[in-house]
Amino acid sequence: MEHNFWHERWQSNQLGFHQDATNQRLMTYWPRLELAAGSTVLVPLCGKSLDMVWLAAQGHKALGIELSQIAVDAFFSENQLPTTKETVRDFEVSRSGAIEIWCGDFFKFDPALMATADAVYDRGSLVALPTDMRPDYCAKIKADLSPKAKQLLALIEYNQNEMQGPPFSVSKEYVIEHYGDCFAIEQLHDEQISELPDRFRERGLTAMRDTAYILGPKS
Numbered sequence: 001m002e003h004n005f006w007h008e009r010w011q012s013n014q015l016g017f018h019q020d021a022t023n024q025r026l027m028t029y030w031p032r033l034e035l036a037a038g039s040t041v042l043v044p045l046c047g048k049s050l051d052m053v054w055l056a057a058q059g060h061k062a063l064g065i066e067l068s069q070i071a072v073d074a075f076f077s078e079n080q081l082p083t084t085k086e087t088v089r090d091f092e093v094s095r096s097g098a099i100e101i102w103c104g105d106f107f108k109f110d111p112a113l114m115a116t117a118d119a120v121y122d123r124g125s126l127v128a129l130p131t132d133m134r135p136d137y138c139a140k141i142k143a144d145l146s147p148k149a150k151q152l153l154a155l156i157e158y159n160q161n162e163m164q165g166p167p168f169s170v171s172k173e174y175v176i177e178h179y180g181d182c183f184a185i186e187q188l189h190d191e192q193i194s195e196l197p198d199r200f201r202e203r204g205l206t207a208m209r210d211t212a213y214i215l216g217p218k219s
Ligand SMILES: C[S@@+](CC[C@H](N)C(=O)[O-])C[C@H]1O[C@@H](n2cnc3c(N)ncnc32)[C@H](O)[C@@H]1O
Pocket: 006, 007, 017, 018, 019, 044, 045, 046, 047, 048, 049, 065, 066, 067, 068, 071, 104, 105, 106, 107, 123, 124, 125, 128, 166
């Protein structure tokens, strides 16, 4: 999606993707990553996700990257977290305790900083990107991450003929095709969503699956 699409979403408060509670798949499956306390977790395309608060509460450093300054400011003010701010090249960095969010374009994020991450938490990142942008996202993740880093992916799958994204459908085959060369992949979750949200039904969707994967170093 073009940057303007997301800026307009934030300006007009059209935030159907935002969850008012910590993501269930994150809480259920995060222990499977077996990360040490103090590990750095990259949260690409983080929005104002409360999952960063949860990650910090687990003893991690949460390193978010988000295009919209509205989202970043909302995250810290809604969670009543006082911030310090600094400009670093193309990014405005906001920090509070163990959480920092770099406001700018993920595709310009410093590879050296990406390499400090022990893990990536992807909810609403891959599925936010259309098919022409998604391979570049996967390529950057693979090129910049440490070979030891792990990922938790929380994705959705549906018949893309019924509805246009975002969110886009990202299949298991896609995950294997784009990450299988660098990561060992295990599917953790695959469940039909029983109560499809109205915002999807109204767009013509009849069914959707909720999936999750853990990606780790290849042995
Ligand atoms: C579908 S939302 C998901 C937000 C968050 N992960 C969540 O689960 O609530 C996608 C987010 O990615 C941001 N975004 C889109 N393109 C981006 C880019 N190139 N760099 C950084 N952030 C981007 C948007 O502003 C939006 O907040």
